[in-house]
Amino acid sequence: MIRINEHYLKLQASYLFADIAKRVAAFQKDHPGKEVIKLGIGDVTRPLPAACIQAFHQAVDEMAEAATFRGYGPEQGYDFLREKIAREDFQARGADVSADEIFISDGAKCDNGNLQEIFATDITVAIPDPVYPVYLDTNVMAGRTGDFTDGRYQGVVYMDCTRQTGFVPTIPKAKADLVYLCFPNNPTGGTITKAQLKQWVEYARTNKAILLFDAAYETFIRDDRLPHSIFEVDGARDVAIEFRSFSKTAGFTGTRCAYTVVPKSCMAYTAAGEPRPVHPLWNRRHTTKFNGVSYPVQRAAEAVYSPEGRTQCRQLIDDYLRNAALIRKEMTALGYECIGGDNSPYIWVDGKMDSWKFFDFLLEKANVVCTPGVGFGRCGAGFVRISAFNDYENVQKAMERIRKAITAA
Ligand SMILES: *Cc1c(COP(=O)(O)O)cnc(C)c1O
Numbered sequence: 001m002i003r004i005n006e007h008y009l010k011l012q013a014s015y016l017f018a019d020i021a022k023r024v025a026a027f028q029k030d031h032p033g034k035e036v037i038k039l040g041i042g043d044v045t046r047p048l049p050a051a052c053i054q055a056f057h058q059a060v061d062e063m064a065e066a067a068t069f070r071g072y073g074p075e076q077g078y079d080f081l082r083e084k085i086a087r088e089d090f091q092a093r094g095a096d097v098s099a100d101e102i103f104i105s106d107g108a109k110c111d112n113g114n115l116q117e118i119f120a121t122d123i124t125v126a127i128p129d130p131v132y133p134v135y136l137d138t139n140v141m142a143g144r145t146g147d148f149t150d151g152r153y154q155g156v157v158y159m160d161c162t163r164q165t166g167f168v169p170t171i172p173k174a175k176a177d178l179v180y181l182c183f184p185n186n187p188t189g190g191t192i193t194k195a196q197l198k199q200w201v202e203y204a205r206t207n208k209a210i211l212l213f214d215a216a217y218e219t220f221i222r223d224d225r226l227p228h229s230i231f232e233v234d235g236a237r238d239v240a241i242e243f244r245s246f247s248k249t250a251g252f253t254g255t256r257c258a259y260t261v262v263p264k265s266c267m268a269y270t271a272a273g274e275p276r277p278v279h280p281l282w283n284r285r286h287t288t289k290f291n292g293v294s295y296p297v298q299r300a301a302e303a304v305y306s307p308e309g310r311t312q313c314r315q316l317i318d319d320y321l322r323n324a325a326l327i328r329k330e331m332t333a334l335g336y337e338c339i340g341g342d343n344s345p346y347i348w349v350d351g352k353m354d355s356w357k358f359f360d361f362l363l364e365k366a367n368v369v370c371t372p373g374v375g376f377g378r379c380g381a382g383f384v385r386i387s388a389f390n391d392y393e394n395v396q397k398a399m400e401r402i403r404k405a406i407t408a409a
Contacts, residue, residue, distance in 0.1 A: 007143040010153070014133060016375035017041060020359075027363055037398040039327070039386045040369040042186060042346070044251045046319065048300070049312035052250060055303035059296035070295045075287040077104025077259070081298045084305045085259060089244065095231035101263050101279065103286050104293050104301075108216050108245035108258040113138040114289075115212060115241065115260070118281040119178060119268060126157040126176035128169040130187050130376030130383075132214070135180040151378050160379050161188060167339045167348065168192060171203050179204065181230075182214040184221060187376045187385040188348040189340010194227045201230070204239035208269060210278070211240040216258075219249045219317050221343045237263040241278070248345065250304045250313050257293055257301040320345050323395040324388035330399040331386070334406050345388040348373065358384050365405035368398045
């Protein structure tokens, strides 16, 4: 008898974006003339930078000629891309990362979700609340949690990100073996200082834990004092793995390219307490279950590091940050507490009422779509996430409408 993985039955159906779509569709049906502006889901809206498109086209042409055609590439990615990443994203910032510690993949979501499988099932995971749901759900699927009761999975160490903690996770009192961190944060837009990151590295070293550091929004950092990589902290190489993606950095959400950094000195332990390097385990997992990102996509990603690509990506992110600054400024002026939006495309707004109530208010009175914070976890109750991924004109229009709606209320 074929049986199912019953851990899947513990998963909570995620109605968040389906619920949003349903409410928006119902509103549009009742108000056919009204134009709705979407500042909801975390997807980019601007096209790929010209330098990436050019490299992409050129690589496709290479695939058309026998002399330059490429079949399977190295599963870990082509050296041309791994070397550029190591040099430009890490060594240039004083972080000691080499090309063979970089694994190119088709997404940071998959990497975040897959990485847990090289660790034991009976370890303890620590996960922020509110959170990008992938960290939690993939551990539920793997059987690393108990049942869902009172809005939470048993056995998970939740790190509450509230006003009291500055909307970032603080070191848990409970001992955790695998800690998920995301900076700049989705959904709160919060950032971390190097001093705070140092404390996490110390925690991991003391507890023989590993930190999974998701830096998908790294290029949104504009404050020079903030660390871009966990590997800027001394000692992190022994206890941390970092995820990066070209999705938000260069508009690759539909093109698919990301990478994971697994330092060779990063250790996990056998039941007997023997240290074992994690790099060969991930290498084995990656090469067994993945056959590499397509050659043209890797060439398109490489173009991000060309002088033109750099300028164009910078412009892309600057445009989104300009939207974010406007949202933050307007919401603050209207008397709402805002987190994020200066080194992040997300603004986390205290709606001063139930998340869904504030969502409905913005939809009905301003015809603007945001994301209810409670959909990201219990600690998101009362907040909404407003995303800067749209055109400046639309964001201007949205903020004018929100101002009118709030001053009229
Ligand atoms: C968008 C996002 C990613 C990137 O996912 P891809 O699979 O590379 O598109 C990773 N982590 C977080 C927190 C994100 O919001």
